Amino acid sequence: MSNIDTIRKKSVAEWKDLNQPEEPVIFLGMASCGKAAGADKVKKAIQEALKKHKIKARLIEVGCIGTCYLEPIVDIVAYGQPRISYGNVDEKRAEFIVRKHLVEKDLSKTHPLGHLGVESFNGIPHLFEHPMLKSQVRIVTKNCGLIDPGSINHYLANDGYSGFSKALKKRPEEVIEEISHAGLRGRGGAGFLTGRKWKTCHDTKSDVKYLVCNADEGDPGAFMNRLLIESDPHALLEGMLIAAYAIGATLGYIYIRAEYPLAILRLQNALKQVTDIGLLGKKILGSEFSFSIKIKEGAGAFVCGEETALIHSIEGKRGMPRTRPPFPAQKGLYQKPTVINNVETLGTVPHILRNGSEWYRQFGVEGNFGTKTFSLVGKIRRSGLIEVPLGTPLRKIIFDIGGGTQKPFKAVQTGGPSGGCIPLELLDTPVTYETLANIGSIMGSGGLIVLDDDTCVVDLARYFLDFIQQESCGKCTPCRVGTRHMVEMLETICHGEASPDILDKLESMAKLVQSTSLCGLGQTAPNSVLTTLKYFRPEYVKHVNEYYCPALVCSDLIEYSIVEENCTGCQRCVSVCPTGAITGPRSEPHNLDISKCIKCRACYDVCRFDAIAGNAIVITSGKE
Amino acid sequence: MNQLNSSFTETLNNHLVEEGSLIPLLQKAQEQDGYISPEKVAQISEYLKMTESQVYGVASFYSQFRFTPPGEHSISVCLGTACHVNGGETLLNTIGRDLDVRPGESTSDKKFDLKRVACLGCCALAPVVKIDDDIYSKVNVVKLKEIISNYE
Ligand SMILES: Cc1cc2nc3c(=O)[nH]c(=O)nc-3n(C[C@H](O)[C@H](O)[C@H](O)COP(=O)(O)O)c2cc1C
Ligand code: FES
Numbered sequence: 161m162s163n164i165d166t167i168r169k170k171s172v173a174e175w176k177d178l179n180q181p182e183e184p185v186i187f188l189g190m191a192s193c194g195k196a197a198g199a200d201k202v203k204k205a206i207q208e209a210l211k212k213h214k215i216k217a218r219l220i221e222v223g224c225i226g227t228c229y230l231e232p233i234v235d236i237v238a239y240g241q242p243r244i245s246y247g248n249v250d251e252k253r254a255e256f257i258v259r260k261h262l263v264e265k266d267l268s269k270t271h272p273l274g275h276l277g278v279e280s281f282n283g284i285p286h287l288f289e290h291p292m293l294k295s296q297v298r299i300v301t302k303n304c305g306l307i308d309p310g311s312i313n314h315y316l317a318n319d320g321y322s323g324f325s326k327a328l329k330k331r332p333e334e335v336i337e338e339i340s341h342a343g344l345r346g347r348g349g350a351g352f353l354t355g356r357k358w359k360t361c362h363d364t365k366s367d368v369k370y371l372v373c374n375a376d377e378g379d380p381g382a383f384m385n386r387l388l389i390e391s392d393p394h395a396l397l398e399g400m401l402i403a404a405y406a407i408g409a410t411l412g413y414i415y416i417r418a419e420y421p422l423a424i425l426r427l428q429n430a431l432k433q434v435t436d437i438g439l440l441g442k443k444i445l446g447s448e449f450s451f452s453i454k455i456k457e458g459a460g461a462f463v464c465g466e467e468t469a470l471i472h473s474i475e476g477k478r479g480m481p482r483t484r485p486p487f488p489a490q491k492g493l494y495q496k497p498t499v500i501n502n503v504e505t506l507g508t509v510p511h512i513l514r515n516g517s518e519w520y521r522q523f524g525v526e527g528n529f530g531t532k533t534f535s536l537v538g539k540i541r542r543s544g545l546i547e548v549p550l551g552t553p554l555r556k557i558i559f560d561i562g563g564g565t566q567k568p569f570k571a572v573q574t575g576g577p578s579g580g581c582i583p584l585e586l587l588d589t590p591v592t593y594e595t596l597a598n599i600g601s602i603m604g605s606g607g608l609i610v611l612d613d614d615t616c617v618v619d620l621a622r623y624f625l626d627f628i629q630q631e632s633c634g635k636c637t638p639c640r641v642g643t644r645h646m647v648e649m650l651e652t653i654c655h656g657e658a659s660p661d662i663l664d665k666l667e668s669m670a671k672l673v674q675s676t677s678l679c680g681l682g683q684t685a686p687n688s689v690l691t692t693l694k695y696f697r698p699e700y701v702k703h704v705n706e707y708y709c710p711a712l713v714c715s716d717l718i719e720y721s722i723v724e725e726n727c728t729g730c731q732r733c734v735s736v737c738p739t740g741a742i743t744g745p746r747s748e749p750h751n752l753d754i755s756k757c758i759k760c761r762a763c764y765d766v767c768r769f770d771a772i773a774g775n776a777i778v779i780t781s782g783k784e
Numbered sequence: 785m786n787q788l789n790s791s792f793t794e795t796l797n798n799h800l801v802e803e804g805s806l807i808p809l810l811q812k813a814q815e816q817d818g819y820i821s822p823e824k825v826a827q828i829s830e831y832l833k834m835t836e837s838q839v840y841g842v843a844s845f846y847s848q849f850r851f852t853p854p855g856e857h858s859i860s861v862c863l864g865t866a867c868h869v870n871g872g873e874t875l876l877n878t879i880g881r882d883l884d885v886r887p888g889e890s891t892s893d894k895k896f897d898l899k900r901v902a903c904l905g906c907c908a909l910a911p912v913v914k915i916d917d918d919i920y921s922k923v924n925v926v927k928l929k930e931i932i933s934n935y936e
Contacts, residue, residue: 192904192905193909193921195919196919228906228909380903381865418811420905456804456808461845476842477842535908537908539870543909607865623865738878760877765925766926769926770924
């Protein structure tokens with residue numbers, strides 16, 4: 161029996177013991193989202209409660225299952241019962257749950273999210289019956305939130321590295337054929353066939369070849385790669401081992417953004433573990449295959465997510481893209497053949513090797529096989545990370561899985577700064593690379609930002625263009641200058657200073673930048689403008705002709721006032737107003753001096769969230 | 785300063801001169817001093833046999849690098865898309881006004897520096913503010929004042 165088989169056997173026993181433990185086991189969701197929601201404090205509260213009640217229990221840190229809006233999440237396994245999951249656990253609730261679940265053994269008032277057992281349990285639904293999880297198909301996120309990302313044993317116990325073991329028994333060409341037949345397409349945005357990319361690199365003769373994992377995740381508002389690495393780092397490493405074996409690479413890089421310190425930590429730890437058991441290094445598992453991996457931290461430039469810019473950045477240069485061909489698979493890092501793949505692409509690869517390409521093709525639709533993860537955020541009720549088969553209609557994602565919006569739904573923005581806005585009428589569009597492109601947007605890496613009536617699409621287009629303009633590397637004129645002109649035009653619209661012909665000018669500039677830019681950044685930059693002009697033109701027209709912002713967002717077009725009869729005089733707004741524009745004694749309706757008002761929204765927010773009245777401060781937009 | 789420099793020399797010595805080591809060295813320098821000091825640029829340029837302007841040329845391309853000393857506490861306000869549509873801008877303006885500091889700069893007493901960042905990866909809990917190593921989620925103006933007062 162080889163070393164790895166021995167460890168796997170031990171791991172399986174350890175995992176089984178964890179799920180049917182003698183002493184209670186408590187799993188804590190400790191990915192970045194959990195921590196941001198207060199998981200560290202919850203952990204402390206649990207430790208204190210355990211001490212107080214003199215209970216011995218094991219605490220295990222896990223990643224995130226994707227229902228981020230329910231963070232902090234805590235699971236408990238005890239007394240021969242299945243693993244039971246709790247959401248929105250703050251310090252008080254933590255103490256309560258420990259007492260009820262572990263001391264009084266009474267689950268009746270604990271409101272669990274669900275259990276993870278095999279049979280039905282005490283009227284508590286299965287966790288995967290939860291509306292956000294029910295329609296998902298979890299392949300790449302299979303382990304997320306369930307295993308300890310710091311433990312290679314947990315990964316091994318759940319079939320980990322068995323895909324790589326299978327790959328090693330095949331010839332590299334057969335591995336590539338398996339990936340090709342699966343129809344796997346790149347999850348970083350462009351949707352290029354992974355098998356074809358690998359084949360090009362494999363067939364290019366060279367003494368040295370590289371594999372690069374793109375974990376730059378530049379889309380501001382998306383976190384698929386972060387969650388995957390923080391929750392299951394070995395899935396990425398296994399995918400990289402398989403890819404490297406297939407293309408014949410001896411050195412791999414993971415280019416990861418510096419804003420993800422926890423993900424970097426998880427990777428460093430995982431790399432050490434695989435090196436220790438001989439899955440990384442020279443002559444891996446007794447084969448002729450040698451491979452090692454280095455981590456490169458990005459330094460904060462959106463364009464470095466583009467593959468040729470990324471290569472320049474790893475080489476220590478300014479991250480400027482270059483024209484292709486030659487493609488990196490022929491001439492990439494240090495001029496050597498290089499495969500660049502996204503985290504999710506590589507994280508999917510082990511599953512295809514484990515279960516076969518035929519199995520993978522049962523998910524998704526012709527030409528778009530498999531699943532895709534999306535980060536579902538914005539004005540959505542159930543926000544988080546989801547995984548669904550390609551071809552799932554947007555409506556199902558937003559309403560069935562995400563629970564819809566609080567205010568009326570307005571649009572969904574897909575694909576990050578390079579994507580577009582999709583209106584209600586098009587929500588039955590199934591999500592595939594082609595269908596999204598056909599309606600003017602893109603798949604991108606999986607960002608889905610849901611907008612409601614409180615979001616101004618003109619402001620959003622300005623936001624994206626401004627983002628791209630700042631991130632433009634400056635190499636080509638259409639992108640450098642064209643996007644700046646577009647930002648300026650959008651600003652005049654938001655400020656109510658635009659001339660009536662501005663929308664035509666904006667549109668023609670957008671088309672020019674789209675058709676003449678050098679790289680994907682500039683070519684896709686106008687998508688947000690073009691789609692909002694196409695689907696939401698009346699909203700632009702209202703800004704231009706009536707100085708009216710229907711969403712009440714554009715600060716130059718709105719005014720704040722106090723509705724006297726609604727104001728209880730609680731003075732909360734007086735205390736937050738930074739310019740002293742609001743005055744008035746306690747218990748009497750307050751006054752707002754609009755000449756001093758800087759429209760910072762502080763009073764509006766405080767009135768809604770923190771004051772007695774809740775609706776005394778109103779925002780109006782000039783229709784004259 | 786001298787000690788820092790000598791430990792940085794050690795870093796340099798442990799770092800093989802290889803292609804691609806400029807950015808990691810800049811990151812190391814910033815990790816030690818909190819910013820890219822002229823002294824470190826001089827050391828790096830000498831070590832990698834590049835001109836100082838070449839070093840600055842690369843460093844200034846990346847938004848991670850700062851060229852002025854940071855404050856005692858670093859506040860980052862996320863202005864990624866999810867945070868933008870959930871009011872991140874208001875938070876940035878509020879902090880700027882309350883602490884009298886502009887993004888990219890430090891307060892006059894050097895207590896805080898303020899930065900705008902594009903996404904901290906906690907978009908599902910937007911809007912998000914990070915102070916030093918702690919991320920705060922679903923922040924509003926009231927919560928924000930409370931959070932900051934814990935650092936004052
Ligand atoms: C401006 C721009 C930014 C990009 N950012 C990313 C990114 O953050 N992550 C990513 O995986 N791909 C990004 N890409 C796509 C990459 O160039 C490349 O296609 C991808 O990493 C290939 O991996 P895949 O085939 O597995 O998708 C970006 C492309 C452009 C044009
Ligand atoms: S958009 Fe703010 S954390 Fe992602």
